[in-house]
Structure formats: C-alpha cells, structure tokens
Amino acid sequence: MKPAPLTCHSPTSLDEALRLLHDIGSEAKVIAGGQSLVPVLNMRLATPGHLVDITGLPGLDEIRVGAEAVEVGARVTHRQLERSPAAYAALPLLRQTLVNVAHPAIRNRGTTVGSIAHADPNGEMPMILALTGGTVTAVSVRGERTLAAADLFVGPLETVLEPDEILVCARFGRFPEGTRTGFTELARRSGDYALAGAALAVQVIAGQMQQARMGFVSVTEVPTVLDLTDLVAGRAADQSAAVAEAVVERVHAHIDPESDIHATAEYRRHLTGVLARRLLTDLTTGEPARTSEEALRGAS
C-alpha cells in the first residue's frame, strides 16, 4: 500500500497552482486534506503523476458569513467550520451535520470544500450544499465560474469540474426566517458512512409550516433536493403527523438506494423513510431536534 511514483508540487500562490494544473493537465490532482485521496493513492486505485498541494496557498482559509450565505474557503477544515460560532449562528445545519462527518481526527484534516469536490454520495457535505441551494466557485487559468450544486454533481464521485480547476470556495445558502433544520443518519459504527441519512429544513411561521426541503446521503446517486413544500405548506406544525405518511411516500419515490455488504436496498429505503419521519416529527412537534447546547456537546 504505497502510492505509485508521483511528484508533489507545493505552490505558494493561486496563480502558480493554476498554472501548474494547466501545464500538467489531466495527470494532476489537487490535494488539500487528503482524507479521501491519500487512501485511494495508497491502494493505487488512482495513479496521478502529480499532486498539487493547495494547503500552502494564501487565503482560502476563511469562513465568511454574509446575509445570504456562509462562504467557506478551500482550506477550511470540517472541524474549523463545525466549531465556528458565526457559521453556527447563521446556519445551524452546518454544525448539526458536520458532527456526523467521520471522526474528529479526520475532520481535523479533511476540508469541507474538498469533500464537495470529491462528490461522494455517502458524503454529508455535498448534500448540505445542495439542500441549502449553495454554489461553488471554480478557478482555472481561463478564469472563474460559479456553479450551483445542482449543476456541479453529475454522478457518484463525478463533477463537472475540469482537471485544471480548483474549487476555491463553497457558499452554503442561509435559510429564510423561521427555518428549523436537522440532520440524522444511521451508521453501522460511529463516524462511518451512513447506511442512510437525511437532512430537513422546514420553515415554521406562527405555528404553521411553510417551505420544506429534504436531502439525503447514501441513498441517491447525486445530492438532490426533495421539495416537500406542497405537502406541508399551511399546515400546523404540531399536526405534522398528519402528513408524515405522505412525506415518507414521497421520500421512497425520490431515493434510489443500492444493496451492498452492509445493508440491502430495501432496508435502506425503509430506514430513510423512518429517518425522514423522525426528522419531521422532531423539528415540528417541539423544539428543533438538536439545540445549540447539544450541538456544542457533540462538537466538543
């Protein structure tokens, strides 16, 4: 388990990094935290001739909270984002989800933008990007482009990014006033990829549900958003049980789980429905499932 020969480049400016990627072409891979890439290299499942390490680039390490979005630079680790009070205040779903991403040791190194670029359907953060209506910015020598999550992910582990592009930041959209969020998953072991997982954002104003959207991990090929607004809008939040079965039915129709050695597709389908119903119940019939104190405990 040693990687095939490769050259590791450590550029010190974004321009230099982009030039390197352009010159090397498809033989190059961008590396940041390396939490997915390094195992792949060691098992020789991928044998790029060059790595361009972006951890030495200036900038790209900021979390900027704006009125519309939380912008996360390419070098920001999961752990930094998870523990950012400003990010949590603006978009609690980030921390609610990040505490479920692998283990602290991995979150300490892995970057949120890196996991989005990796586009693993088992990964939590690509789904959160989609659920929040987020965007990413990719840069290359040809310039900069901003992509919506829906346009970024095209298949499992597959994005529209060109080999010479660097994802420099991700913008997670903030939810409108009154939105309650939650994330839940069931994994075989703590920190494992989920057998199935779901996140829900439901807006409750004056006791009435308005918009609602749900995203899933491990049960869809690419992160997609399931809009439930038409099922819940105008209903009393504490009467959400009345629409629960309809929501589960909608979820079952939306997802496309597969069987593997850990669980059958049928079980995953059933499980996702259970998780969806529990999320809806937790977020509508009481306080949000995870209070800030609980989230902090989870993050500590």
Place this chain on the structure above:
Amino acid sequence: MTTRMFGQRISRREDPRLVTGHGRYLDDLGSSALEAAFVRSPHAHARILDIDVSAVLDVPGVVAVWTYEDLEGKLSEPLPMLLPHPSITAPVTGHVLAANEVNHVGEPIVMVIATNRYLAEDAASHIEIDYEFLDPVVGIETARQGSALVHDQAPGNVAAHLVQDVGDAPGRIASAPHVLELDLDIERSACMPMEGKGVLARWNREDSSLRVHSSTQTSTGVRAALAARLELPLGKVDVIAPDVGGGFGVKINHPWPEELALGAAAKILECEVKWTEDRREHFISSAHERQQLQRVRVGFDEEGRIYGLDVQFWHDNGAYLPYGVIVPLNTSTHILGPYNLPDYRVEYWSLYTNTVIVTPYRGAGRPQGVFLMERTMDAIADYLGRDRTEVRRMNFVREFPHPIGLIMQDGREGIYDSGDFDTSLDKLKALVGWDDFAACRERARAEGRRIGLGLGCYVEATGAGPYEGGHIEIETTGKVNVATGLTSQGQAHQTVFAQIVADELGVPIEMVEVTTGDTRRMGYSVGTWGSRGAVMSGNAVHLAAKKVKQKALTVAGRALEVDPADLEIVDGLVRVKGDPKAQMPLAMVSVLSNPLRYAFDEAAQAATQFGGRQDETKPPIAENDSPGLEDTDFYSPVRSTFASGMHAAIVETDPETADIRILRYCVVHDCGPMINPMVVEGQIHGGVAQGVGGALYEKMAYDSSGQLLNASFMDFLMPYASEVPQIETDHLETPSPLNPLGIKGAGEAGTIPVSAAIASAIEDAEGFPITRMPISPSELWELRRRHEAGEWPSLRHD
C-alpha cells in the same frame, strides 16, 4: 514485610514506554534494510501458466525477484503441517511462493526485493502473470457439495473428518420425552491486530548466522522452521519477537511464507531485508476464523435435563491446513460447556475453500461451540417455558475432577479440574438483575421499546502444555533478569511475571526485568496461544525463582555462617529470621555465588581466592552446583486447566430501524487466583470488544468468485470504542489443583460467549429465534419481515 505482589492491581509496567511512543515494533527496526513486496494472486483459484518478470529485472533499485523456481532445497517443499492429527484425511499446505497453482486471492507468487518498499511495489505492479482459471469454491455450502474441488487430493473438499462419541447420544435422545433440532450459522471474522505481520532478517557474513525479528507469537517455532528450511544449524539462527502490536492467534501460525522467504533472501543475498505487512495484505493473506454451519439434535425431559446431544458441524478451513484441525477440534471439545452431558456425539467435517486460511483467532473454535450449546439451552428453555438460567442449572457439572471423555488439543483427555458454576450463575444473576428483568422488559414494551436479556456460559481449557521455561539470574547489582521463551503481544507479561518473581525472591518489583520471546535468552519454548501465558510461564518463572532463592540462601548461609533454613529474603536483603541485623544484600550474594580469580571491581574482591574465609575441604563450586545466582526451570502440566465464566447482555433493538444497541454487559469470570485483577479485567474488556465485533459487526464478505469485498477497515467493521459497552465484571477464584500457583488462563475468555449472549438477548427482545451471527440492523429487519410474513417462527413462550 514486603507486600505480596500476587493479587495486586499494579499498573502495567510496559505502558509508560508503549504509550509515549517508545515501543519498538517490527517496522521501527532495520531502517537501512532492503525491503520486500509480494505479488499476490488476484484470483481465488487458478493455474499459473507463465510469470514474466523481465520488465523489472533491470530497474534501478530492484535487487532480486524470486518466484517458486528460485527456491532451492527444502525451501521449495510445501510448508509444514504443524499439527498432524489422525482426523486429517487430506493434508495440504501452501508453499513459500505458489508452485503452479493459487488457491486464494492473496497467495504470494513473486517476491520483489528493492532498496525500499515503494520501488518494490512499483516493480511488483509490472510483473505479468498468465493464469488458467479454475472453478472457485467459496462458502461451506459450495464446498460440501463437492462438484468443484479446491485440491484434487481432497475429494468432497474434505480436509478432515472426526467423530467423538461418549456414551450413547442417539439412543438417549430416542428415549427422551422431548427432542429439538437446530441449524446454526456463524460467519468469518479475523484477529485484526493493529500491527500486521512483519519480518526483518539479517545475515551476518562474519559468522554465517541469521538473526530474524518477527512479529510472531512463537520465536522458537519460527527459529526451528528457519533452521530446518534454510538448512542452517539451530545455533546459527536467532529469532526475536520485538514489541508486537497484537496477535490474537494469527501470529501463532508459522512459518509464514514471508518468514521463510525473507530469511532465505537475507542468507542468499547476504543482506538485511524487511517486510512489513500492510492492511490489505493482512486481510487477504494472513488468516481468518469462525465460519461454521452447525446442526444440533438434543433430547431432554420436562425439567430441561438433557438426555443426549448429537452435533454435526461443517467448518471452513480455507485454502490450506497448516494449523491442522485445532479450531474445529476446540469447537467439538468445548460444546459441553459447564454442563454434565455423559451422552454426547460430535462429528465434524473440515472443508477446503478457495479463501484465506483459517487458523485460531482468540477463542479458537470455542465461541462457535458455546454459541451452539447456549442457543440449544435457550431453545430448550423456550420449548419448556422455563427460565433460561434454571434449564442451565439443571445440567451443571458439580463434581470435580469431571472427565468429559473427549481428547483435547493437547492430545489428552479433558478433565474439568475445578469450578463452581452455581456460584458463577448466582453472581451473574445478581450483577445483571436477572430476576427483575422481565418487569423491565414489559415496562419498556409499554413505552414502545424493545429490550432483551441474554446469557452465555462457557468453560475453556487453558494452559495446555507441553511446557514453558523460566530463566532467572540475579546480577551482582541485585537486578533480577527473568526470561521466558513465549512472546508478548500486549498481555502485561513484564508486569505479572515480575509480580510472581518479586514475591518469591523477596525483592522490590522495580528490581525485576522480564524478557520474552528472544531465543538468545531462552531457547526452549512453545509460544503464546490458548490462554497459556500466565499458567505456563507464570508457573515456570515461579519454579525457577524458587531454585534461585534456594541457591541464594545457601550462598548467604555459607557467608553468614547460618543454616540457610534460618534465612529469609525481604526487600532484597537476605537476613536471619528474627535477627534483622545479620543480613546481606542479594547483590552481594550474587557476587559471592561466582567464585573469582580476578576481581574486576571492589565488590568482586569478596569473591576472589583471598577475599574471605573458605572451607578448604570443599571445592569452591559444590558438586551439582553452578556458579552465578541463576537457574532455569520448566513447568509442564499433566493436562489443561479449565477456566470458566458467564456473560449477560441487555440489548435494545429499535422497533423501526432495527438498530441494535448493547445497554449493559456483565461478566462473571473464574480464572482461579488472579495475579493482577486489573490485567485480568483488561483481558476481559479486550476479549468482549472482539466478541462484540463478531456478534454485531465483523464478517468477511467474499463474493462467489472468491474476491474479498471488504478488505479494508472502511468496510470490515471492527468495533470502535464507541461500539463497545461499559463492561461490568465480577470474579470468582476457584484454584486449579494442577499447578503450583493454582491459576487458569484468561486471555481468550472475554471473547468466547459474546455471540451466544447477544444472540440470546436479541432473541429475547424480538420474540423469534436468532440462529446466525453476526447480525446487522439490515439482517434483523429482514428477519422481522420474514417473521411477520409467517416465514420465520416465533418463540413459543414470548
């Protein structure tokens, strides 16, 4: 008076070094050595037609490329059949490098030696091998069908077939008021030590000797094998086990192909060469265990008294049989557990498959046997509507010694030497709150929760022979060096053996240093396996310490001019009982024990010819005596001693997601007098953790072509600390009459009944039988669906 060390909860002396990064594991050694990588078969069953190594021969940094053709003399012979047994009908072992056929994915075919591991792996990836594919045999069902064969010389894929028959089980079952039949199924798991295997071999051309460090459980075994296969005198080979990051059984099998290949390379290339197994290699080319299909027929009466037990099981031994039939033999001889079953018949078939070999993993066949017996006990209790503990109690052995009429893995009859199963059960019931649980379960049900309680009871033959030795020398500084030949993989040998020796010699434990697994220090040893370290080497160092103490008293008695019988050793001082002023440090006794001609320092002058008074009528060294305060002794037991224990688990199963959580885990354990209860509890905790892995998480997911689909820690679900429950323990100490210290083994105990206890608890929570382990949420949910559809039975008395 010095506090007796035996029985004290003293902290593990090895830990400060190990937890501060000062351990020296195999890969920490030999930083300038050449490194080896192996080309391993990507196919489960194939004939090797051609190997083309031409692409790598001239690559800079590549030193050697070996195939089977390059192996000379005894190196080219099949690997040894370590444990011949009369039941083995078709003994087949592999080769150092595959000869012309591969029989599992991962089998080594080519060894590449290069200046570092990166280059060796690069070169390995460019070697081309042509294969002719043969039908793979994967899984017990396919193996016993026998339409495709792993080895032509093993018809029906049968490696071994054994019947052990005591009394008249079929006849007694026929006369029993009730008869039940069960079919049970246990998956594969594996030891998965944090450190895989590893070998560092160094040839010394000055004296034509070989020194090998191996991450092994038996340095003497590896040494003997190396000497034999490399055709070297034993005196020219030393094998040392450095710090070893876990073994759990997989490192007792030997010689591994890599041990011989690296030893041969060092010798022939006259170099130092290293190989460190990586995790993928460990998954596909070391060893697995556990997989069995079992069929049980049991006859019993209204009260649950068993009349007869008739068992058949099929054991998957993988591609080869280097470790013989120890695993299925242990299963067959441990099924009886704490129960008195004079009418018992067991028959097993050990079957070849095109998968990784099966050799002992902590428990070594016993977990399967206990699963069988305990599932049977629960089935009887349910059939009769009786309490599960009462059915067990109805059958307990109560008189000792209790011969079971079966031949154990040491070739001797199993005789339970001591135990107290009623008290164990009483303690377990009290610890877990057995009698109150039914009410708890009903309360939980009323809240929409499912909880269940289960138990598992076992006995374990521990401390098997043939022997282990202890060598003790007291330096002229008073420091006590203890050596025993068996190896350490984290068992706290540096602590517990020192406790035993410190007690016997009357020295502070800080003065005692223990060396294990170094053939330079102790050439006679068997190895670390079968929960034998404390029993075997503990008693051996105890016996050696007794001899050294006697010698010290004799020498001191001569110097102090008192009868040795009037002397005692306290805090490192030899003194006259009742007269503490007449004393001499053990260090000085050591000086005097070696009569000198030449004084090398001031203290040594006392031992020279003019240094003190001498009895001129006697030679300086008495007949049958020897110079130096050192001696060796061996402990060789007449048979194994039986430890025992009982576990109880409380689980909660999610009514919707079928997620399974262990709420409580209780252990009552009897390994006789405990040398160090903290160490025993650590062994239990680690054992239970591995047991939980086997019960709820771990399996080897082979597809039908023999590819292992989960050969990494991402998909092989070894439990994390977060999955292992808090473990509550209580002890019972029933001494063994078989050895001087009265102790029994504890290393494997924690693992043995876990699957049985957790299956019992899930069954209790769910109300339908659990017959297959491990079980995942997905599988439990599937069982629920079948149960709801009427395709899976209910318990009778839920």
